[in-house]
Amino acid sequence: MSKDGKSLPTGRVRRTARVGSVIGTEGARYAGTRAANVARSREKGSEALDTRHVEAAERMVDTLGLMKGAAMKVGQLASFIDTDFLPEEYRALYQDKLASLRSAAPAMPWEEVKHVLEEEWEDPVEELFEDFDHEASAAASIGQVHRARLPDGRAVAVKIQYPKVAKALRADMQNAGMLMRMAKALAPGLDAKAAAEELKERVLEELDYEYEAQNQRAFARAYRDHPFIYVPEVVTRLSRSRVLVTEWVEGVGFD
Template sequence: MADKEKKVPTSRYARAARIGRLGATQSVKQMGTRAANTVRSEEAGRAAMERRQFEAAEQLVTVLGTMKGAAMKLGQVLSFLDVGLVPEEYRAEFQVKLAALRDAAPKVAFKDMKKVIEADLGDRLSAVFSEFDEHAIAAASIGQVYRATLREDGREVAVKVQYPGVSAAVRADMQNLGMIMRIIGRLAPGLDTSALADEIRERVIEELDYELEASNQRRLARIYRGHPFIVIPGVVGDLCRERVIVTEFVEGQGFEEFKATCTEEERDRLGEIVFRFYFGSMYRFLQFSGDPHPGNFLVMPDGRICFLDFGLFKTIEQRVADVELHSQRLTHERRGQDLVTYWRQEGFLTGAKEMEPDRLLAFADMATGWYTKDEPVQLTPEIASDIVLGVSTPMGEHFARMRHESMPPEYLFGRRLEHLTLAVLGQLEARANWHRIAREWVYGDDPVTELGKAEAAWLASRHA
């Protein structure tokens, strides 16, 4: 690949040109397919359009992955939400493409990344590291990760480095986001592209500051120190800068490798740990990573799970958590009228038309039933997609009624965490009685699983 192809385009117009070419190409192809369909049988015409839809979605993923920055972040969101961008018969093939985008973004030449490291650390690479593997071990939306050894004390570390020019690229993407959303809207007309755009604009800029991410990671590492099955890598604080973050290196299996070889028992155990980490962090500690996706954790050889990447991070007030938990209790206990009264009091119901209790309970069941109903549930990509699309897009049965209501902004980030955790569990196809696990923080119940009992013992020792 030529050097010019490895560079991240940073100007708004250069990046818009790539997106524009994609949109124009797909529009022409779809028009051609529709014209050809006039002389095809209905079945052949439908098959041709479905193939064209798959090709458009595949090309979109390719372009977003090449662009990196906020555009690639959008591609990653699509990759683990599985929002039904392609017809059913192409899903398996498309998931392979999405997994590649999620776990192995296109690489930037090391000589360019080295310049960023040395500029931010203010020293030669060889002066800081005794060994530095030039081959990236992971790639994310705005940077790459390398394995190295510290010269000072011989520790093995992971060095995450931002792509050169990615800050300007992200800001250019923010201006072009509407164009990207229009392309996605043609692929998935039911997707609420406006809400997705707002979410990306609000949060993606935070990821550019690795010093902020290091602070977030340090906080969670303190909280989870000594945990029986959750690991947060330590941060090498004096080597963290705006574009470089250095952390303890952790060996482990990635999501796709683990999923390909794991047993059902191992799959379900990982699902419970993922659920406990993301939901438990929010409700127990009022601070949590806001970016659950399969690329952000490793399965360590001893069975513990290492969680990574804390650029998107949120701290909430106790009152916000209390409202969430009380709403979950009212839903589980089928107290529909009390839920209507409570949601109107808290600003969730603002429409002039009075909400019917049964209608609100049906909506809450659609959104949270997988963990508010006391029964085992095996999650799948299809179930996760149905839930997310069912509560947030025009294809959902409750959209027409709920679109007139409101969601106070302090609760939006929690919904993101909930939906994306669900998406990960769906990709894992994990099975559990999620409600019985959640009761530990919803009702303060004693744990009923072995993992729960181990965590309860750790919490007791931590409080002591």
């Protein structure tokens, strides 16, 4: 259950229906705007269509943020694509809307976070940490991150996988058509077929946090003593298949 009370849809039919609904609604709104543009000047018609693009992105972001999984990853991919189909003054706003899917998606509430953690650790959170922020520092397509402090004083990042997101991801992987429709709706310049294939190949790997921990340890060793690249150390004793704990390191985003 998300903070706004809407549950994560996990079945293929429900997820397809949710995406189809928002795409259909936006298609109808675009048609209405174009019909109204017949009576407008070229300048006013262009402004109305640009506004419609931004409003559509906002509604799509809201939908994908609640769906999580591969559907949301399509939005994340689209946020990196050039928006040449929009006038320059609208491009940053449009991409900012999509970029929010990379770290500022709707987070699951603390009660659900705590349930996942204690299922994985089989111990109360309070016995393992000096303190634990109940609010997520970041939330994305498969999980969210909380800041915490170990009894020895170390600050750590705790990444928790959303309950049922594995089922949602597998449903998305069975429906490449849905993914391609979303990609085309969000970023006409994105190679929708290639994006769907890339997601199919890579996204299920992201469900295995133990595999991610193994890779992170390997990169940490490879980049040890590098002048400007630092890979946070994994706290192995607290990392599980749905929980990844690493040291907390402040950094800067790629954008």
